[in-house]
Amino acid sequence: MYGYSRNSGIRWFRNYNEANQYYENTENIRGRKVEPLKPLGQRRSVDAYSIVKSESGEIECVCYKTPVVTFMPDGEIHLRDYHYTTQTTANFIGDVLNIPARVFNNSLCVQLGGKEYRLPEGGKDVLRIVCGEDGHFVPLNAQTEVRRNIDRANANKVRAGYKEFVDYAVAIAKLKNEGFSDKEFEDEKVNKVDLSRSNYTMFSDGMRSFVALVNDVTDNKHHAWYKATMMLAQSFGSWSYRDGSRKITEHGVRRGMDTLILGLHRDAAFKTITAEDGDVKRDAYQKYFSTGWERFHTGK
Numbered sequence: 001m002y003g004y005s006r007n008s009g010i011r012w013f014r015n016y017n018e019a020n021q022y023y024e025n026t027e028n029i030r031g032r033k034v035e036p037l038k039p040l041g042q043r044r045s046v047d048a049y050s051i052v053k054s055e056s057g058e059i060e061c062v063c064y065k066t067p068v069v070t071f072m073p074d075g076e077i078h079l080r081d082y083h084y085t086t087q088t089t090a091n092f093i094g095d096v097l098n099i100p101a102r103v104f105n106n107s108l109c110v111q112l113g114g115k116e117y118r119l120p121e122g123g124k125d126v127l128r129i130v131c132g133e134d135g136h137f138v139p140l141n142a143q144t145e146v147r148r149n150i151d152r153a154n155a156n157k158v159r160a161g162y163k164e165f166v167d168y169a170v171a172i173a174k175l176k177n178e179g180f181s182d183k184e185f186e187d188e189k190v191n192k193v194d195l196s197r198s199n200y201t202m203f204s205d206g207m208r209s210f211v212a213l214v215n216d217v218t219d220n221k222h223h224a225w226y227k228a229t230m231m232l233a234q235s236f237g238s239w240s241y242r243d244g245s246r247k248i249t250e251h252g253v254r255r256g257m258d259t260l261i262l263g264l265h266r267d268a269a270f271k272t273i274t275a276e277d278g279d280v281k282r283d284a285y286q287k288y289f290s291t292g293w294e295r296f297h298t299g300k
Contacts, residue, residue, distance in 0.1 A: 008091075009041035010049055012098035014131045019059040019071040023051050040096075049092070063092040075130055076140065081108045082123040099137065105282045106290070112137040115278020118145070121290070145275040147283035151268070158265040162257060165214050168222070169229040169253045179240060179247030180230050190227050195235035195260060203292030204300065206231075211264065232256045263293045 013019040028036040029046050039046040040061055052060040052067070060067035068089055070078040077097070081089060087103050093110060094101040100111040108119040112129060113136040119127045120143065128140040185192060193206030200206075210231050216224035230246070236256030237248030248256075262269045266288045275281060287293065294300075 008045060008049055008095055010095040012096055016071040016073060016075055023053050023059055061096045063089060068092055069096045077129050078126040079119055080123055080126045081119050105286060109280055112139055116280040117142045117278060118280060145280060146272050147281055148270040148272055148285040151271045155269040158268055159261055162261055165225055166257050168225050169232060170250045172226060172229045173248045173250055173253050179245035180233050182244035188227050190230045192234050198287055198292035200292060204296035207296050263288045
């Protein structure tokens with residue numbers, strides 16, 4: 001989304017009838033290419049906040065071009081993020097429904113009847129709610145809230161499987177105190193994807209390249225491990241503005257490998273805790289179960 005005016009003038013609704021009545025009683029903005037176009041709030045802000053009625057009768061409350069809140073003729077209200085997990089979207093939902101809404105732990109969250117719920121991520125699914133007889137909104141399909149903690153015993157087991165490579169990479173990092181030159185990266189044809197940023201588009205492809213190098217069991221494995229160490233330097237080391245070289249310390253190697261090991265073996269390294277209904281808390285390890293790590297594990 002593109003920013004949000006806190007003086008939006010948006011009228012809030014509790015149900016389909018209220019939204020439909022507002023739509024029917026609101027005059028179109030004239031002289032626009034797309035008609036009818038009705039404002040949701042101040043008329044001068046119609047390009048930011050508008051209200052639309054579909055052919056099947058749904059009333060869509062639109063933030064810019066995105067129907068974030070939809071009032072259904074059967075009484076349900078659908079909330080969808082459409083990949084816009086921003087405070088702008090949260091503010092818009094809050095104004096349309098007169099409820100607290102925020103961005104928390106990379107999710108859009110709304111407060112309903114004193115409890116908090118996440119909107120489904122990615123825009124494919126909706127959070128379905130209705131207004132109860134007491135005037136409070138009630139979720140119909142709230143997702144089960146989970147978070148993860150490290151299973152230290154299992155995490156240490158999978159870490160042990162990489163000890164030989166980590167010891168090798170630490171030795172190379174000490175030996176290459178001057179760093180790896182840009183020319184060396186080109187000569188060795190080393191993938192330069194940043195493995196510390198799992199939200200990058202090329203992350204999963206980069207991880208596959210890294211894993212192939214680390215798991216090399218041929219007579220050429222130390223050459224493969226050398227290139228894997230270069231990938232660690234690219235991702236968890238420092239970059240020189242002077243000559244473009246990448247340098248990594250022992251701490252960088254160990255920190256980087258621990259990050260990647262936990263992601264590679266997430267199902268063994270973490271245990272899942274189910275929260276009570278309406279209890280949204282931060283998941284410190286969410287990154288291992290979303291974006292690039294999810295694409296890597298699902299083969300996308």
